Amino acid sequence: MLEVISVRWLRFVNVVMKNGVVLRITFDEKPLYENVQSETAKSLKRDLERYLRGERVDFSEYEVDLSDLTPFTRMVLEEVRKIPYGRTLTYGDLAKVFGTSPRAVGVAVKKNPVPILIPCHRVVAKDGLGGYGGGIKLKKALLKLEGVL
DNA sequence: CTGCGAGTCAAAC
């Protein structure tokens, strides 16, 4: 079963779920037509709204689909997922964990299909913010929500 | 302080 959640925030946060598993999250100009049925979807919608209001929320229980990604990318994203609310790591920190280069880490996190659930905005450059797929202003806004910056 | 070159390595072509 396919479900869709759409939350207004800056633009819109659109979430697509299949059988209770989150396939992807995108930041769009327009909302998607919502279809929220399962308890999981309802719960995720509530959690998103709380999170975007600035409350501390833990998304680690939601299942995400990383099956299209390469093993390396999956590994990096799973590590990113462990970064706790309000904390950040640098690309270099993660590179050290895997014995790879900061640049390779950047390439990997850029492929994150489910921002927020996998908090790739918590990965920053050593001096500065680094980039963000959905635009740097989003990254800044998310970090601000969490009280970083 | 700022700028630039080189090193790095997974992915995409």
Added chain:
DNA sequence: GTTTGACTCGCAG
């Protein structure tokens, strides 16, 4: 094979 990054480091101006 070659090119390209959501990076870093080091070293000149």
